[in-house]
Every structure is written in C-alpha cells, then in structure tokens.
Amino acid sequence: MPSVCNAKAYPGADIDLDHNPVVARLRVKLKKVLKATLRQRWNLERMKDECTALNYICEIDTAVVAEQERADINGRWEHFKSTFIKAAEQTFGRETREEVRKPWVTDEMIDMMEERRKWKNIQKKKAAKNINC
Numbered sequence: 001m002p003s004v005c006n007a008k009a010y011p012g013a014d015i016d017l018d019h020n021p022v023v024a025r026l027r028v029k030l031k032k033v034l035k036a037t038l039r040q041r042w043n044l045e046r047m048k049d050e051c052t053a054l055n056y057i058c059e060i061d062t063a064v065v066a067e068q069e070r071a072d073i074n075g076r077w078e079h080f081k082s083t084f085i086k087a088a089e090q091t092f093g094r095e096t097r098e099e100v101r102k103p104w105v106t107d108e109m110i111d112m113m114e115e116r117r118k119w120k121n122i123q124k125k126k127a128a129k130n131i132n133c
Contacts, residue, residue, distance in 0.1 A: 002029055042092040052091055059087035 007024040046052045060083065 002054065042088050044092060046092050056087055056091040058088065060084065 003026055004027040005027050007022060009020045009022050028090045047056070
C-alpha cells in the first residue's frame with residue numbers, strides 16, 4: 001500500500017523564491033504503542049555465593065528427578081517451569097528496583113503529582129456521576 005497517494009508541483013505560484021511548492025496527499029497508518037510487560041527479575045548477585053548456588057541446584061535436581069515419570073509433555077513443562085520459579089524465589093529472592101527517574105525529580109514533586117492525580121480522579125468520578133443522574 002503506497003503512503004503517497006497523489007503529489008503535485010505548482011511552478012506558477014506567486015512567491016519570491018526559486019522553489020516550487022509541492023502539495024501531496026498522504027496515507028499514514030500509525031503504529032500501535034504496546035505497553036511493556038513486567039518480567040520477573042531475580043537477585044542474581046546471590047548466585048556468586050557458592051552456598052546459595054548449591055542450594056538452588058539441589059532444589060532443581062530434587063524436583064526434576066521426582067517429575068521423570070509423568071508422560072504428558074505439557075504437564076511436564078508446567079511443572080518444570082513452576083519448579084524453576086519456586087526455587088529461584090526461595091534461594092535468590094526478587095530483585096528490588098526503584099523507579100527510573102530523572103535526577104531533577106524530587107520526592108516532593110512526586111508527592112505533588114500523586115495528590116494531583118488523586119484529585120483529578122475524584123473530579124472525573126463526580127463528573128461521571130452528574131452525567132448518569
């Protein structure tokens with residue numbers, strides 16, 4: 001599908017330039033912006049500790065050996081995935097990440113933004129209630 005449908009140049013326009021104005025008809029399809037999904041992040045710095053790494057390996061090994069007799073491949077995959085997640089939660093823990101902010105954004109500014117957002121939501125609810133009545 002072409003994005004330029006029609007284009008015309010107007011050489012006889014009354015302007016004091018050496019250029020000819022061009023008029024074009026365009027067809028534009030904007031891309032849909034997808035929200036980022038949150039992925040599970042583990043505190044992998046603990047993996048450097050040899051004792052923690054061995055505990056993780058032992059938890060995985062015991063769960064995988066117990067699962068060998070199941071024949072259903074989908075069931076095996078779900079069990080395998082949940083085992084890895086559970087072992088990671090027990091041994092590593094979740095990684096705590098602070099919100100990424102610009103260095104000039106202060107805590108006071110964030111509190112003010114939260115208060116403004118709260119009042120805006122209250123105003124929206126009141127307006128919707130007035131419309132419904």
